[in-house]
Amino acid sequence: NAGVTQTPKFQVLKTGQSMTLQCAQDMNHEYMSWYRQDPGMGLRLIHYSVGAGITDQGEVPNGYNVSRSTTEDFPLRLLSAAPSQTSVYFCASSLTSNAGELFFGEGSRLTVL
Amino acid sequence: QKEVEQDPGPLSVPEGAIVSLNCTYSNSAFQYFMWYRQYSRKGPELLMYTYSSGNKEDGRFTAQVDKSSKYISLFIRDSQPSDSATYLCALTSNDYKLSFGAGTTVTVRA
Numbered sequence: 001n002a003g004v005t006q007t008p009k010f011q012v013l014k015t016g017q018s019m020t021l022q023c024a025q026d027m028n029h030e031y032m033s034w035y036r037q038d039p040g041m042g043l044r045l046i047h048y049s050v051g052a053g054i055t056d057q058g059e060v061p062n063g064y065n066v067s068r069s070t071t072e073d074f075p076l077r078l079l080s081a082a083p084s085q086t087s088v089y090f091c092a093s094s095l096t097s098n099a100g101e102l103f104f105g106e107g108s109r110l111t112v113l
Numbered sequence: 114q115k116e117v118e119q120d121p122g123p124l125s126v127p128e129g130a131i132v133s134l135n136c137t138y139s140n141s142a143f144q145y146f147m148w149y150r151q152y153s154r155k156g157p158e159l160l161m162y163t164y165s166s167g168n169k170e171d172g173r174f175t176a177q178v179d180k181s182s183k184y185i186s187l188f189i190r191d192s193q194p195s196d197s198a199t200y201l202c203a204l205t206s207n208d209y210k211l212s213f214g215a216g217t218t219v220t221v222r223a
Contacts, residue, residue, distance in 0.1 A: 004156075031209060040121060042201065043157070043213040050209060058210060090156055099209045100145045104156030 002026050006091050006105035013081040013112045021076040021108050023091030029103070030096040032074040033058070034066065036087040037107075043090065049074055050096055081112045116140050119202055119214025127222050132189040136202035136214045139183065143204040143212075146178050148187045151199045151216065160200070161187065192221045 007022045025032065033048035035058075045058030049068040063085060065077040074093075078085060088109050092102040119136045126132055134148075145164045149157035161176040163169045169176045177186040185204075189196055202214040 033209075035213075040215055042117075042119070042215040043203075043211075045210055048209055092156075096209070099207055100147050100162055100203070100205055100211065101159050102149075102157075102211065104158065106156050107154070 004105035006108050010109050017081050023074045024072050025093040029093035032093045034076045035090045038087050083112050086112045116212045117214045121215050123218040125220045130192050132192050134200050134217050135186040137184050142206040145205045146185050147203040149201045194221045194223045197221050
């Protein structure tokens with residue numbers, strides 16, 4: 001099992017550009033989520049999904065879109081990148097019966113100039 | 114006021130010392146309490162998971178929850194250099210939204 005795989009690991013964007021962070025898991029987990037991690041702020045939930053075709057907003061959803069067409073994949077789209085979106089992004093998944101036991105990817109470091 | 118407050122440290126201790134980490138929270142709906150460990154440039158990994166007041170032990174790690182005081186703790190006994198990491202508390206009412214503390218960075222000196 002690869003677990004949770006995120007790509008790319010590093011990305012530099014210019015203000016206004018768009019991009020997609022990819023996330024895939026091979027554990028057949030229903031629940032998937034995206035967090036951003038900033039110094040002194042901890043992990044903040046951006047969007048989450050409890051199954052294919054179902055998504056919902058977290059604490060900081062503005063500027064991001066998600067979709068869940070399959071159980072395995074949960075991409076995060078930045079529509080028009082801003083310097084405030086410079087962060088480390090983590091994708092995580094879990095069984096819906098145990099929402100506290102998240103399995104995280106290794107992170108995607110994004111810099112917006 | 115943040116839902117979860119965690120002292121960011123950093124904390125530096127000699128090998129073999131007891132490490133004490135804690136978080137306070139304000140939302141009485143939280144029912145599940147977790148501690149995650151995050152090594153540098155890696156994703157967090159679940160260390161301890163509990164859902165009731167009291168103590169839970171796993172090897173050198175003890176998680177403590179006091180719901181009446183809205184206070185959770187993690188103790189690491191006989192700390193090792195390999196315990197050097199950032200420790201994040203996380204709480205949820207099981208609505209799929211975890212609230213994380215800011216994390217405490219711990220360095221164990223050999």
